[in-house]
Amino acid sequence: MTSEIRVTLTQFLIEARRHYPHATGEFNSLLLNVALVCKRIARKVAAGALHGAPGETRKKLDAVSNDMFIEGNNWGGNLAGMASEELAVPYQIPHCHPRGRYLLVFDPLDGSSNIDVNLSVGSIFSVLRAPDAARAVSEHDFLQPGVQQVAAGYAIYGPATMLVLSVGAGVHGFTLCPQMGEFMLTHPDLSIPPDTHEFAINASNSRFWEEPVKRYVNECMAGKTGRRGRDFNMRWIASMVAEAHRILMRGGVFLYPRDTKDAAMPGRVRLLYEANPIAFLVEQAGGRASTGRQPVMTVRPGALDQRTGLVFGSRNEVERIERYHHTAADDLPNPLFQERSLFRAPV
Ligand SMILES: O=P(O)(O)OC[C@H]1O[C@](O)(COP(=O)(O)O)[C@@H](O)[C@@H]1O
Numbered sequence: 001m002t003s004e005i006r007v008t009l010t011q012f013l014i015e016a017r018r019h020y021p022h023a024t025g026e027f028n029s030l031l032l033n034v035a036l037v038c039k040r041i042a043r044k045v046a047a048g049a050l051h052g053a054p055g056e057t058r059k060k061l062d063a064v065s066n067d068m069f070i071e072g073n074n075w076g077g078n079l080a081g082m083a084s085e086e087l088a089v090p091y092q093i094p095h096c097h098p099r100g101r102y103l104l105v106f107d108p109l110d111g112s113s114n115i116d117v118n119l120s121v122g123s124i125f126s127v128l129r130a131p132d133a134a135r136a137v138s139e140h141d142f143l144q145p146g147v148q149q150v151a152a153g154y155a156i157y158g159p160a161t162m163l164v165l166s167v168g169a170g171v172h173g174f175t176l177c178p179q180m181g182e183f184m185l186t187h188p189d190l191s192i193p194p195d196t197h198e199f200a201i202n203a204s205n206s207r208f209w210e211e212p213v214k215r216y217v218n219e220c221m222a223g224k225t226g227r228r229g230r231d232f233n234m235r236w237i238a239s240m241v242a243e244a245h246r247i248l249m250r251g252g253v254f255l256y257p258r259d260t261k262d263a264a265m266p267g268r269v270r271l272l273y274e275a276n277p278i279a280f281l282v283e284q285a286g287g288r289a290s291t292g293r294q295p296v297m298t299v300r301p302g303a304l305d306q307r308t309g310l311v312f313g314s315r316n317e318v319e320r321i322e323r324y325h326h327t328a329a330d331d332l333p334n335p336l337f338q339e340r341s342l343f344r345a346p347v
Pocket residue numbers: 085107109110111112113202238239240241256268
């Protein structure tokens with residue numbers, strides 16, 4: 001009988017630190033604090049409707065998860081501040097605590113509309129450097145483009161709880177062992193295949209999409225009978241963290257593109273809390289993440305709650321969608337083909 005020896009998240013981080021002789025351990029302790037918070041949230045989520053009165057669950061869990069992130073990362077001495085999708089302004093690490101060198105940015109519960117129906121949700125986080133540890137943090141300190149992230153990850157609370165993490169040297173997946181209460185390395189070196197036959201988009205927004213997105217989706221829908229010459233599958237979970245996880249596991253493309261639904265919002269996904277950390281993971285796994293027009297991690301944020309169009313996943317599909325955005329309107333596909341489309345533009 002063979003017994004498989006598995007590496008814990010702690011062991012993995014200690015090993016990774018050996019490549020950075022000047023590392024103080026602050027960074028690792030920050031990631032371990034985040035992992036601990038995710039374990040606590042996993043327990044709350046797993047309690048389902050037992051957690052509170054019916055209907056209250058979703059709202060409560062967003063707020064409860066946020067409190068857990070704040071409490072769990074307040075004391076480590078490794079942070080200068082935090083920014084949360086659930087807070088209007090950055091959270092200051094109180095003066096009495098030692099202030100650290102990093103900033104933590106998070107969406108404490110993503111896909112929370114799925115809570116009441118017992119589908120997968122998750123927490124998304126991003127780590128940035130704090131510009132000056134000596135002073136209080138301001139909103140401006142967090143407005144760094146995604147390329148400046150030093151780490152990013154998410155926890156997914158699904159049939160199994162997993163933590164998927166990158167510190168800038170590949171993407172690694174850890175599964176929470178219910179017996180030991182430890183995240184164990186189960187999915188080292190995740191890699192997104194460059195091609196896919198699966199796409200994910202909220203098709204109810206199709207009338208608000210821009211032409212390049214309509215073109216791409218029409219071509220996927222046309223399958224074998226269209227210019228792509230092969231069939232595609234469509235998925236939509238309404239939990240970006242779950243879509244990202246599927247794509248990291250087996251490829252695919254996710255689109256929440258810029259659209260005309262709400263003039264005040266150029267897209268649905270939040271740049272700092274959702275798009276940048278997922279983009280960091282996707283690109284570390286060999287995929288691509290874009291606004292449709294430029295790599296999403298090159299966007300300089302103007303506000304904490306900034307929204308963005310987002311397309312990510314298998315590299316060849318994302319590049320195709322970018323090409324469609326850069327292609328002149330008169331190069332659009334055969335109108336005969338558009339006739340057959342479910343999503344053709346009204347005439
Ligand atoms: O299906 P919809 O309603 O268009 O929105 C789904 C999107 O909204 C989000 O759920 C927003 O996240 P929150 O649950 O953190 O607000 C994304 O995860 C997801 O992709």
